[in-house]
Amino acid sequence: MSTYLHNLRRRRGKRLAAQYALPSDDRIAVIGLGRFGGSLANELMRRGWDVLGVDTDPRRIQHFSDQLTHAVVADCTDPQPARQLGIHEFTHVVVGIGTGIEASILVTSNLLEFQVPNIWAKAISRQHAQILERIGAHHVVLPEHEMGERVAHLVTGRLLDFIQFDDDYALAKTVTPQAATGVPLGESRVRSAYGVTVVGIKRPGQDFTYATAETVVERGDVIIITGRTQNVERFAAMS
Structure with a gap:
């Protein structure tokens, strides 16, 4: 040295x-x-x-x-x-x-x-x-167990990413289902009809932005949703 x-x-x-x-x-x-x-x-x-x-x-x-x-x-x-x-x-x-x-x-x-x-x-x-x-x-x-659960959700569903909080609450990224497109989120009844809340949106070639009641989601947009795990999975499966 x-x-x-x-x-x-x-x-x-x-x-x-x-x-x-x-x-x-x-x-x-x-x-x-x-x-x-x-x-x-x-x-x-x-x-x-x-x-x-x-x-x-x-x-x-x-x-x-x-x-x-x-x-x-x-x-x-x-x-x-x-x-x-x-x-x-x-x-x-x-x-x-x-x-x-x-x-x-x-x-x-x-x-x-x-x-x-x-x-x-x-x-x-x-x-x-x-x-x-x-x-x-x-x-x-429990990193191995938690990662196993996360990958299982990604492999078996339409989710692009998945994080679970507590035992029955999740945050996920998915492609927008048809049911949520074409009208402002405040009018789409996503929360009341499907039990999830859209909190973020990403259009091709753009960064993620916060979603508001006036946000209109289009087909092909990637969205961040949150809600009970079962509702999140069900909503993403509609993609």
Whole structure:
């Protein structure tokens, strides 16, 4: 390594050390840099967050060392290393551990002992999710399960994109059915007749815009609709 690069990395390390000595609301720690945690950490960096990545695998840390604000080899199932890293001072921490349920639970429990105010934890099964919720994790995600549900809606219907909120409410993108075209949305009775609300519209070659009661949707327009999942699916199937 050249002297220039060596000095550059030393200066970068000092800057990071000084940065992490001060609490900041735009910092987040991601514990577990597998496929989920690593992808999430990189996206957070892209959005301007300062990301501390932690993993027990030195190879993963080596991979992310130049991608994240800081990447450290540590076992956060032990509260002492976690505290030494200053994770107890973070207001946002993600537990991305997916291969070891016991490790996931222990790390989450330590974060709760630290009174971290926003803990996001990945679960690999519904049982795992229930345990995380019971011990007090603020947000629990099942990425594989949720993605499976989403793709199932896209594969089996006329939806171009689909996001489900809670158990029975969805936001979806679809091509406009004939029943909603040619008249202002306020006169088309889409909401009363089909139980969905059109919230956005995109015409070919144009950007998405908000839909209003005066918006006239034409055949071939792409629309964003929201409503109960069953109503959204039924309305999209009319395309």
